[in-house]
Amino acid sequence: MSNDARHYLILTVLFMGSLLLAVWPLPFTWMPYRPVFLALILCYLVVYRPDLINLYIIVIAGIIYDVFNGNAMGQQTLGFIVMAFGCTMLQQRIKMFAAIQQAGVIFLIVGLGQMAVNWVEALLYGQTIPKVFASVATTALLWPFCSPVLHVLLRRGWTATSDE
Amino acid sequence: MFGLILVDHHYPSVLKPIKAALFSAASPFYKLSNTPRDVEAWGEAHLLSRADLIERNRALETEALILQRKLQRMAALTAENGRLRALLNSAKRVEQRVTISELIGVEPDSRSHIVIVNRGENDGVHVGQSVIDASGMMGQVVVVGYNTAKVMLITDQRHAIPVQINRTGVRAIAEGTGDINRLRLRHLSPTTDIRKGDLLVSSGLGGRFPVGYPVAEVIDVEGGPGMTFLEVQAKPLARLSQSRYMLLLRDVDE
Numbered sequence: 315m316s317n318d319a320r321h322y323l324i325l326t327v328l329f330m331g332s333l334l335l336a337v338w339p340l341p342f343t344w345m346p347y348r349p350v351f352l353a354l355i356l357c358y359l360v361v362y363r364p365d366l367i368n369l370y371i372i373v374i375a376g377i378i379y380d381v382f383n384g385n386a387m388g389q390q391t392l393g394f395i396v397m398a399f400g401c402t403m404l405q406q407r408i409k410m411f412a413a414i415q416q417a418g419v420i421f422l423i424v425g426l427g428q429m430a431v432n433w434v435e436a437l438l439y440g441q442t443i444p445k446v447f448a449s450v451a452t453t454a455l456l457w458p459f460c461s462p463v464l465h466v467l468l469r470r471g472w473t474a475t476s477d478e
Numbered sequence: 479m480f481g482l483i484l485v486d487h488h489y490p491s492v493l494k495p496i497k498a499a500l501f502s503a504a505s506p507f508y509k510l511s512n513t514p515r516d517v518e519a520w521g522e523a524h525l526l527s528r529a530d531l532i533e534r535n536r537a538l539e540t541e542a543l544i545l546q547r548k549l550q551r552m553a554a555l556t557a558e559n560g561r562l563r564a565l566l567n568s569a570k571r572v573e574q575r576v577t578i579s580e581l582i583g584v585e586p587d588s589r590s591h592i593v594i595v596n597r598g599e600n601d602g603v604h605v606g607q608s609v610i611d612a613s614g615m616m617g618q619v620v621v622v623g624y625n626t627a628k629v630m631l632i633t634d635q636r637h638a639i640p641v642q643i644n645r646t647g648v649r650a651i652a653e654g655t656g657d658i659n660r661l662r663l664r665h666l667s668p669t670t671d672i673r674k675g676d677l678l679v680s681s682g683l684g685g686r687f688p689v690g691y692p693v694a695e696v697i698d699v700e701g702g703p704g705m706t707f708l709e710v711q712a713k714p715l716a717r718l719s720q721s722r723y724m725l726l727l728r729d730v731d732e
Contacts (some may be wrong), residue, residue, distance in 0.1 A: 330507075333504075333507055334507050334510060334511055336586055337504070337507050337511045337583060337585075337586050338511045338586075339511060339512070339514075339515070339583065339584050340586070342588065342719070344483055345586065345587075345588035348586065361655050365695065373479075377500070378500060378504075381497055381500040381501055381504060382504050382507065382586070383585070383586055383587055384585045384587055384590060384592060384628070385587070386483050386486045386487050387482055387483065387486040387497065388479050388480075388482035388483040388486060388494055390484070391479060391482075392479050392480075395479065434483060434564050438483070441589070441635075443589065444588060444589065473530060
């Protein structure tokens with residue numbers, strides 16, 4: 315299996331896993347704190363492995379996420395696109411930061427994305443998402459723990475004895 | 479993207495097939511996410527001592543006996559009710575059949591009270607079907623996939639159900655509040671005869687929910703003469719956040 319194929323396989327598993335975590339039952343009071351794992355993975359990919367991701371993947375992932383969450387179709391997708399744009403703009407910079415600083419930037423970027431989601435919510439339904447930044451904060455807090463794992467899983471030239 | 483959002487919001491029927499297909503594809507995820515609960519249920523069913531089983535069996539036998547006694551009276555009462563209604567020339571009430579379904583997931587959005595059940599289009603489920611549990615009205619089906627369906631609970635902020643006070647027959651609308659333990663009755667005049675403890679049953683008006691199922695119990699009435707409307711709070715009778723099995727009602731002639 316080529317490296318890219320292997321990485322896409324890993325990515326598919328990661329996407330599935332993050333979708334599963336997105337619907338995993340939580341006590342009602344904890345729900346607003348649920349991290350957006352998919353946002354974390356997308357941000358990682360845009361920053362470190364832009365060769366593996368493109369706008370189509372982001373849109374498809376976003377639409378699936380919307381259906382899973384019962385949102386208007388395209389709502390979270392818009393958020394993901396905003397996040398991807400933010401990450402693209404700051405890509406070179408984020409790479410140079412220490413993990414904690416990266417978490418800070420991720421907080422801002424994911425926060426902007428979720429704000430776009432919240433705007434759509436307000437425009438469509440006249441209500442806002444309760445504690446919208448709670449999930450942003452938990453997502454950003456997970457960055458320092460998730461990015462090393464993703465480094466290992468999605469490292470370029472993963473195997474020395476690659477059969478390419 | 480904005481176009482997609484607007485189309486989905488304003489013309490939901492356009493994207494309905496795609497959404498239904500995606501929702502059906504999502505059902506394995508919901509089932510998988512329900513594993514801890516399944517394991518717990520399995521444990522409860524299998525990891526029991528013999529003494530516990532005997533005790534439970536005895537309790538169930540006693541309960542069955544009591545229920546059978548009630549059922550005997552019920553049969554006679556139903557027949558009598560039918561005769562009386564015939565004498566009054568009123569329309570015959572439609573009988574309801576049920577499909578038993580099991581909860582497999584909860585929509586992860588904290589704003590909505592929507593649960594996912596393991597019955598869908600293939601089992602004849604359709605949008606608008608009423609859902610009850612052993613103690614009362616739970617909600618209605620809002621989205622149908624092939625093997626799964628989404629059920630909006632009566633406490634969802636976007637939900638309202640026509641009810642009537644069982645004691646007096648006064649009609650009202652019970653709205654969801656977003657709190658799983660609260661319903662609100664709106665636009666009741668201050669002189670309405672309603673008290674704490676009154677039972678609210680579905681009135682059948684609106685043609686969506688069948689008549690006569692218990693919905694909620696009034697727990698608080700505020701206001702009185704001088705106020706524009708009464709502020710009435712009610713507590714749903716169905717165990718909305720606990721029931722694992724629910725019944726989907728359908729008319730016999732369907």
